[in-house]
Amino acid sequence: MKIRIKFSKTGPVKFIGHLDMMRYFQKAIRRAGIDVTYSGGYSPHQVMSFAAPLGVGLESQGEYFDLELNSFTTCDEIKTRLNTAMAEGIQILSVRILPETAGNAMASVAAAAYEVRFREADLPQFDWKPKLVEFLNQQEIMVMKKTKKSMKELDLKPFIFSFEIKEDVILFLVDASSAGNIKPSLILQAFMEQNQQSLSEFALLVTRMETYGYRDDKEQRELIPLEEIGYLA
């Protein structure tokens, strides 16, 4: 049986990288005494799949991974047990059972919602909000994106699904599938450049609010939080 686990990552633990988070959860699952399935061989490992890696320095309210279990009690009981094994700043938000047909967390990722703000010292020195709306409403948003080998010109527009500006906070819903995977910093960097400004490397405070997949329905491609692909029991 496969379960999908949703967690948040806030505070100092945001400086822990993705690989270390995976190691952290492997140990936490042991501490929590979850009856997880192991692969065979001399160094057996837990059968788990993480949704979308979160960069160092980013916080999140919507991280996911899937876990294969040998036996199951209830979603609530597993959630409680895991939470007693957590470090400060990491919290299990939900545990759901995945239907047999569901793809794994990583393959299911389609979009992510981000909350972005400028650090106080890095607030743009111009009236940036209307300019940003104007920028995001262009027909196309051409940027240079670094690939492994070279720089490539890319239109960001189709990857930005929606945006909203609330006071000093910018909300983005962007493509996070393996084909797109747009980082909010890339958008804002392009914006600042278009306004003849530069964006310093650590200017943004970014929180991933949710990670989305598509509802398993060929008629209607609707984005839903990854947890909603699973069900409670």
Next chain:
Amino acid sequence: MNKLALKEEILLRVEKPARYIGSEINSVRKDRADVAVRFAMCFPDVYEIGMSHLGIQILYDMFNRREDVWCERVYSPWVDLDAIMREEKIPLFALESQDPIKEFDFLGITIQYEMCYTNILQILDLAQIPLLASDRTEDDPLVIGGGPCTYNPEPIADFFDLFYIGEGETAYNQLLDLYLENKRNQKSRRDFLLAAANIPGIYVPLFYESSYHEDGTIAQFKPTVEGVPATILKEIAMDLTNTCYPEKPIVPFIKVTQDRVVLEIQRGCIRGCRFCQAGQIYRPVRERDVEKLKEYAIKMLQNTGHEEISLSSLSSSDYSSLQELIDFLIKECSEKKVNISLPSLRIDAFSLEVMSKVQDVKKSSLTFAPEAGSQRLRDVINKGLTEEVILQGAKEAFLGGWNRVKLYFMLGLPTETEEDIRGIAELSNKIAMLYYETIPKEERKGKISIVASTSFFIPKPFTPFQWSPMNTKEEFIDKAYMTRTAVMEQLNQKSIRYNWHEADVSMLEGVLARGDRKLSKLLLKVYEKGCMFDAWGEMFKNDTWIETFEELGIDMDFYTTRERALDEVLPWDFIDCGVTKQFLIREWEQAKLANVSPNCRVQCQGCGATMFQGGVCFEN
């Protein structure tokens, strides 16, 4: 949520920021207002190395069991953060509270190897604590050193207020109580140090001085004040089973060197290899009860979630209940899907059987440490491993499916000849030949791979070789070259890879290992010139060290290549580690005759450790 000492912009700029954030599982957080003593425990190297050290985990646990003490950790900031902290004048902080170290009552530093000495200065400097103990005031933390290097603390004596000689489990509570009493009575730092100097195992360098002969050797070492002991007897935990042991060790977020549960099964070693300091200073051998170890194994795996468990000791094969412990672990761990790692096992039928159960034979290699290439030289160093035993072990291993062998040797051992050096290559070749003789062509899975490594022998205090001259750098390099040439002349040279250690850093380690107080000013100077992380090859600035020796008129050869007379006052003579000088002299004489001394269980050699009234000395 804990407030961090470093700004986010800084953490995002440095490599592995998780080194500096604390908050790990099982780390201890207390309320500042509830404790009377703040103790910062330091390993002066990067987090990944420091977090792998068992001694700190033990003391951290022991101190934090006291309600009135909060013990926290601090490690060396890597050079990237070091530069930022200097630039922005950020004081070094402890991981748990993120408070500056300079506000603490104690800074305890474990000193595990000589090449970390400049890192000690980095820690003090970044903490904004005066480097010299004599410059510190009532407001500065008390800086206390512990660990194996304190068996000759003299080269770093000027930087420490106190040293704790021996095992920490026994006298620390007394020291902390004394500190609290001193504070209650509003007495001074000096009052505390004077009283502390009378606690067993505590050495306060301020109250002692050396005078020197014209040739630079020590004329006399003695206390400068009344009422402090002339010799310091090491502290030792005789009832190992009932000393405290961390059942909930800290689980780091990032991958550290020792990323597993560590069970310390015993302390000390019965073998008495003559080059080995640990084999002497931790005498007598004391075992932990096997039932207690089983209990710890279960609790520690449960409390950490680690996926691997390892045994720790100088020679695990000598632990009397090893079979029982391993059978238990194999059973427990296969259920829990935990890996077992078994270092320091002698290769024999038993260990091969165990290893084939716990590791993938195809991926693992066999390790032998003959230390010397010929039987004669192995007898000189009292390494009771014979060629016959090595070849027998290797043969059984080949039949069991192994085809990778690692061999460890030393170059520059006392009495070494060209023949001994050639022996390294010849033994490697014999093992390769044995593989081809033992395993028929059609059954071979790939060819045999032998990796022979040599390090350079450095005489250490409290060993029978403490009087021995060390080789010169040129001799070392010639010998490494000679070894390489000899390897290339072997029939199976294509199956043998030869590695050797850097000579420069060995020479410095040689100076510091048997150094005296005159070296403190050298350390200060090289630190001021930017030396630190000397144990990290890419950071080591040999030229700066050499140039500083010349500037200060300090002769390296005095400390390294000079043969000491048996009646010379050695800088560490004021420490009593239980093993007597007469015993060490006897062993030094036996070494020169290539006579082997039996191990503690075969026949007592009268080393002196019986004075501790326990352990292997009283087994029967």
